[in-house]
């Protein structure tokens with residue numbers, strides 16, 4: 146048996162996140178992931194080096210990007226002998242990529258690897274409708290002009306004008322992420338004021354982190370942006386309180402709708418990368434270790450047949466990970482809970498505080514309990530920074546690792562909810 150090795154987070158690099166259909170509207174996934182990787186390669190002197198593996202992904206991908214990760218390696222200064230491949234785990238993609246790389250390092254299969262993620266809703270893949278698609282495929286494989294004309298004659302004029310636009314919705318329910326989260330917010334009675342306060346804190350903390358230079362070695366300017374474009378340092382509880390609900394605002398519970406554009410993460414474009422390595426590789430390359438990647442756990446909920454909220458899987462994954470690691474929910478210095486929606490973060494915390502949920506759903510004798518909210522998302526999170534789906538995991542891993550390095554020692558929890566009723570969670574330590 147090989148030894149299990151400690152896995153070091155060496156650092157990360159991302160581009161500033163942009164609002165959808167804005168600064169990065171002309172950039173592709175490959176452009177943005179390439180830019181994030183270029184910054185990482187420059188920061189850690191990786192030019193010309195063969196990295197064990199680069200694992201990356203995007204939630205929304207064009208068919209031509211069948212192996213986006215490898216294409217990005219070929220366009221980078223890394224040694225082209227670096228193997229690379231794509232994965233997809235919805236909003237958990239970036240963290241899942243880091244877990245995959247970390248596990249290979251731990252098992253001694255590679256010594257160093259890069260995890261990445263990218264997404265753009267501005268350059269989302271558009272498909273023609275099903276009839277049109279099949280007709281075009283037949284046209285493409287027709288052998289003679291006669292055959293082609295026969296197939297083309299069947300084309301109805303309205304067909305090309307009905308594209309299928311990817312929706313931010315669950316295929317099995319037809320409901321958007323926001324509509325699902327609105328149901329969860331009602332179930333856990335998450336009030337508007339708490340959501341707006343969480344959103345305000347996210348903006349204030351992200352702004353403060355930029356002001357004190359925290360992101361100077363984590364974020365590389367791109368296409369004229371030096372900071373996350375969604376960041377609103379001047380927002381206030383009054384402004385947030387004046388916004389109209391955008392999810393859960395139809396049907397019998399419309400008057401109880403609480404989720405707005407201010408307390409929901411925005412549609413965002415961006416990319417992130419993280420460098421992970423064995424202790425020996427880090428030492429040989431004279432690169433300091435920010436933190437150790439120690440535990441991870443995934444969970445899934447049955448949101449289709451059961452009454453579990455679509456984005457509640459981290460509420461199940463974290464207790465399983467804590468049991469495996471022999472830790473309690475309070476044994477952390479930092480909590481990085483992805484802010485898909487403010488209500489989602491608050492529902493997850495409420496579930497851990499609930500005696501009923503912890504006993505009925507988790508089979509625990511006592512609730513996991515409350516966390517110290519001052520330790521939650523201390524440098525802001527997705528409500529302020531934005532959420533380019535697959536890039537969020539890398540943003541969080543790099544941010545938390547740097548936080549732990551600055552503190553000198555400690556432990557941080559990462560929790561990311563994902564479409565499909567899944568959750569990806571991990572622990573970093575120093």
Ligand SMILES: CC(=O)CC(=O)SCCNC(=O)CCNC(=O)[C@H](O)C(C)(C)COP(=O)(O)OP(=O)(O)OC[C@H]1O[C@@H](n2cnc3c(N)ncnc32)[C@H](O)[C@@H]1OP(=O)(O)O
Nearest residue numbers: 235236322323380384406407409410411412485562563564
């Ligand atoms: C996918 C997974 O696997 C798991 C997950 O993470 S689930 C989460 C996935 N992500 C999503 O579902 C994205 C959800 N978000 C959205 O769909 C859209 O951003 C949204 C519908 C919420 C809002 O869209 P929009 O209306 O275009 O937003 P936007 O125009 O920016 O804002 C609306 C108004 O609120 C204001 N506003 C927004 N945030 C504000 C803030 N923090 N402070 C003050 N005002 C704010 C804007 O200025 C704007 O005002 P005006 O109309 O006066 O210009």
